[in-house]
Amino acid sequence: NAGVTQTPKFRVLKTGQSMTLLCAQDMNHEYMYWYRQDPGMGLRLIHYSVGEGTTAKGEVPDGYNVSRLKKQNFLLGLESAAPSQTSVYFCASSLVDRSDGYTFGSGTRLTVV
Amino acid sequence: GEDVEQSLFLSVREGDSSVINCTYTDSSSTYLYWYKQEPGAGLQLLTYIFSNMDMKQDQRLTVLLNKKDKHLSLRIADTQTGDSAIYFCAEVSGNTPLVFGKGTRLSVIA
Numbered sequence: 001n002a003g004v005t006q007t008p009k010f011r012v013l014k015t016g017q018s019m020t021l022l023c024a025q026d027m028n029h030e031y032m033y034w035y036r037q038d039p040g041m042g043l044r045l046i047h048y049s050v051g052e053g054t055t056a057k058g059e060v061p062d063g064y065n066v067s068r069l070k071k072q073n074f075l076l077g078l079e080s081a082a083p084s085q086t087s088v089y090f091c092a093s094s095l096v097d098r099s100d101g102y103t104f105g106s107g108t109r110l111t112v113v
Numbered sequence: 114g115e116d117v118e119q120s121l122f123l124s125v126r127e128g129d130s131s132v133i134n135c136t137y138t139d140s141s142s143t144y145l146y147w148y149k150q151e152p153g154a155g156l157q158l159l160t161y162i163f164s165n166m167d168m169k170q171d172q173r174l175t176v177l178l179n180k181k182d183k184h185l186s187l188r189i190a191d192t193q194t195g196d197s198a199i200y201f202c203a204e205v206s207g208n209t210p211l212v213f214g215k216g217t218r219l220s221v222i223a
Contacts, residue, residue, distance in 0.1 A: 004155075043156075043201070045210055092156075098205045099144065101161055101211070104156045106154060107155050
């Protein structure tokens with residue numbers, strides 16, 4: 001029972017490069033989320049999805065795109081990375097009623113130079 | 114939008130009790146949560162409380178909810194060095210995503 005798996009765990013990008021972060025969950029959760037965590041800023045919601053084929057913007061969506069083609073996967077894309085996107089990215093998933101809160105992945109540490 | 118506030122730092126001696134406080138603004142919150150984040154790891158759900166409860170106890174953890182004042186607290190009894198971490202308070206209402214506080218860094222002094 002893996003829970004929420006994020007790949008890769010670490011990545012260094014040059015400014016302007018693109019990349020995709022993958023999140024996979026095996027708990028049949030309907031909802032999935034992408035957060036970024038920066039020192040002193042707590043967790044900020046980037047995008048989320050309430051079901052396969054749906055996506056919605058969170059608090060800080062600019063510069064990111066997402067897709068939820070399969071229920072178990074939620075992809076976060078950076079089309080043209082900027083140093084301001086240096087952060088730790090967390091994926092999470094939950095049941096519809098959130099009675100058990102979120103299950104988080106272990107994070108992806110991204111550095112943009 | 115809705116907001117969740119926590120103090121940023123707390124330092125306690127090993128063996129003492131820790132109390133981490135949180136205030137929130139959404140009066141229609143249904144669940145309130147406490148998460149723990151250890152260095153280099155994701156957030157782990159510690160405990161949660163339904164909004165119609167006043168208190169929940171789970172081994173060394175006690176959660177108190179004052180709905181009138183919109184105040185949530187987490188008490189850790191007999192705090193150990195392994196409890197050193199960042200603790201996040203969060204709340205949810207309706208179908209909106211959870212709203213997290215900025216986290217309280219707990220340091221346990223041996």
